[in-house]
Amino acid sequence: MRKKNGPFTLEPLELDPPSEGEVLVRIAACGICRADLSVRDQHYPTPLPVVLGHEGAGVVEGVGKGVKTVSVGDHVLMTFAFCGQCPSCALGVIATCWHHMEMNFSGKRYSGHDWSIPAPLFQYDANGGVREQINGAFFNQSAFATHAIATEANVVVIDKSADLQTLAPLGCGFQTGAGAIMNVLRPEVGASLLVTGAGSAGLAAVMAAKIIGCDPIIILDTVDSKLRLALDLGATHVINGSKTKDAVSAVKTICPHGVAYAIEGTGNPAVFRNTVDVLQPTGVCGLIGGAPQGTEVAFDMTHLLFGRTVKGILQGGSRPKSFLPKLTKLHQQGRFPIEKLIAHYEFSNIEAAVDALSTGHVIKPVLTMQ
Ligand SMILES: [Zn+2]
Ligand SMILES: [Zn+2]
Structure with missing residues (x-):
């Protein structure tokens, strides 16, 4: 370059x-x-x-x-x-x-x-x-x-x-999404999850969430072909953000009180804001999407006060020498x-x-x- x-x-x-x-x-x-x-x-x-x-x-x-x-x-x-x-x-x-x-x-x-x-x-x-x-x-x-x-x-x-x-x-990409779920957020079986952005990291998060047994697994993107793939990989619900005026309401038709866990994978500040807005009390949003240095985002302080967490996650919080062999094994089993x-x-x-x-x-x- x-x-x-x-x-x-x-x-x-x-x-x-x-x-x-x-x-x-x-x-x-x-x-x-x-x-x-x-x-x-x-x-x-x-x-x-x-x-x-x-x-x-x-x-x-x-x-x-x-x-x-x-x-x-x-x-x-x-x-x-x-x-x-x-x-x-x-x-x-x-x-x-x-x-x-x-x-x-x-x-x-x-x-x-x-x-x-x-x-x-x-x-x-x-x-x-x-x-x-x-x-x-x-x-x-x-x-x-x-x-x-x-x-x-x-x-x-x-x-x-x-x-x-x-x-x-x-x-990089696959351990980022899978690790955000398996190493950092560690959702309970049956916990609700929203993933924004159906790139390699977001879809890896979907695969990891399916292995753990999250339900529902909701994914938001603007490309229908990616959303179809997400369904094939374990997402239970998809939302096309370009066809929905209000993504927060769309998530709340599935989870009326919001989601327990979320992964923000788009790096887009408006989507990040929505992803935090849709957390239930004590909900956790993991930020994995990169934005240009200096990008800012605003949150409602009262909303955060109710036990909600925003957590930056690099490389899925992974220790690759132990985590990559695990992902390799899951891949060989057909589960990743x-x-x-x-x-x-x-x-x-x-x-x-x-x-x-x-x-x-x-x-x-x-x-x-x-
Ligand atoms: Zn990378
Ligand atoms: Zn160091």
């Missing part, structure tokens, strides 16, 4: 060998997530030019000094980076690492608490002379590439029989059928894949590198 708003271009780059604690991964596939597009559009301050991609999966080809739990030949899913030392990490809440932005979005590599080390990516000029530093280490991977440098901490070894091209997006949300694209068709995500034609495009 060389300039704001794109496009993505394929260019030959040089990658440094893995340093201490790092692993070299040959990428098999990488999902495309809205955060990639938010950086493309510079809603987050990641410097350009940069190699994006943060739902990578592949095979380990090399390990740096000191790497103990990952070996050459291992199949791995890559996920977000965390420092392991801040107060959040000390509590085990690693997705909300105090250094999440530096670790994942700075475009730099790190060592200890130094986040200013240039990424291991370079491009030579046409004469093979002066080299240009390219930003990378995006989520400690930059996996829109044939190879990537990750770290021992942000790769998860999975069974060699598992399908890397299907499981790649577990590392993410293949219904995925369309594969050759790496060279990255712009077509991005268009399919932007227009809503595809929930989760996955690039295949080999």
Whole structure:
């Protein structure tokens, strides 16, 4: 990604060998997530030019000094980076690492608490002379590439029989939605749930809620094809927000006193407000949708006073080394059928894949590198 708003271009780059604690991964596939597009559009301050991609999966080809739990030949899913030392990490809440932005979005590599080390990516000029530093280490991977440098901490070894091209997006989008339900909100069996936004995270939340036994599971979106898919995945009711004047009333025809749990996955402040407005007393709304930095939203204070909670949730509050193998098992059992949300694209068709995500034609495009 060389300039704001794109496009993505394929260019030959040089990658440094893995340093201490790092692993070299040959990428098999990488999902495309809205955060990639938010950086493309510079809603987050990641410097350009940069190699994006943060739902990578592949095979380990090399390990740096000191790497103990990952070996050459291992199949791995890559996920977000965390420092392991801040107060959040000390509590085990690693997705909300105090250094999440530096670790994942700075475009730099790190060592200890130094986040200013240039990424291991370079491009030579046409004469093979002066080299240009390219930003990378995006989520400690930059996996829109044939190879990537990750770290021992942000790769998860999975069974060699598992399908890397299907499981790649577990590392961000799918764990975000599933984890918000299973790790953070933890609704009781039979609890009512509203999910706004039928993207990969919202639909993963629906699948997780079905596994737990939430009822009703209501989903709101503006695209009928996504709502039909949601019904297939376990939603009990769907609401098309573009055909409803008052989404709050539409939810209340199903749950007259509001819902016990909600997941806001659109990143739209008006939808977020509605999602909180429709909570029952003591209800909890988990915010998983990203909005440009500086976006504000207003709530009715009296409404919140009645025990209602709004909780920001990053990456589903997940600890990927234990959570991703669980999701892999649920997928193998047919209970987390993410293949219904995925369309594969050759790496060279990255712009077509991005268009399919932007227009809503595809929930989760996955690039295949080999
Ligand atoms: Zn993501
Ligand atoms: Zn931390």
